[in-house]
Amino acid sequence: MLNKPEEFIMAILAGIWVVITFIICRYLQLPTDTGLLVTTLTLVWALVFFLLWQRARTRNIWPLFLGLLVMCWWRAIHYGSSEIMLNSDGSTTKLIHWYGSWTALIIYALIPVIAGYAFKWWQHKRQRPQPSA
Template sequence: MLNKPEEFIMAVLAGIWVAITFIICRYLQLPTDTGLLVTTLTLIWALVFFLLWQRGRTSNIWPVFLGLLVMCWWRAIYYSSTEIILNNDNSTSTLVHWYGSWTALIIYALIPLIAGYGFKWWQHKRRKPQQPV
């Protein structure tokens, strides 16, 4: 599976990325289920991206994976946006702030996707056409 040195390096970097994700979840004091969900989704994301990269299939879809990486953090963003309110009758209700709404979460995922494809378009336009010899 890891036939080339760059594949081994990328696999190690993916593992470090997942470990850093877990450390960030612990630092942000997310609940265990939320932290493990974010870490697991990041692990799946890294595995799929690594396998596609290994086969040379990521040159056109890497911006999609940036958006998917943001989607791995949706649960953490939603958790940080919720606020539990104690009512007068000792019941609780949950308030979700605007930055945890579905609209905001989708926009967060679309920003790196659009920026990535915008960057690819800009690079394509910047390339000079080759002169025939």
């Protein structure tokens, strides 16, 4: 599985990334279920990306994985945007602010995807053709 030194290093970095995600969730004082969901989704994301990277299949799809990484945090963003309102009759209503709406969450995920592919396009346009001999 880990035949080359760079694979071992990337596996260690992926593990550190997942641990840092868990620490950030604890620091933000997210509920346990939300923090564990974000950490688990990040672990699955890191595992899939590592396996694809190991087989050299990430060259054209890495911007998609940036968007998927943002999607791992959707639940935390949604939780942070919600507010419990107490009504006059004693009941409660959950209010979701605009930055936690589905539209905003999708836009958050699309921004790194679009930026990543724009960067790839810019790099491709910057390359000069090699003169033929």
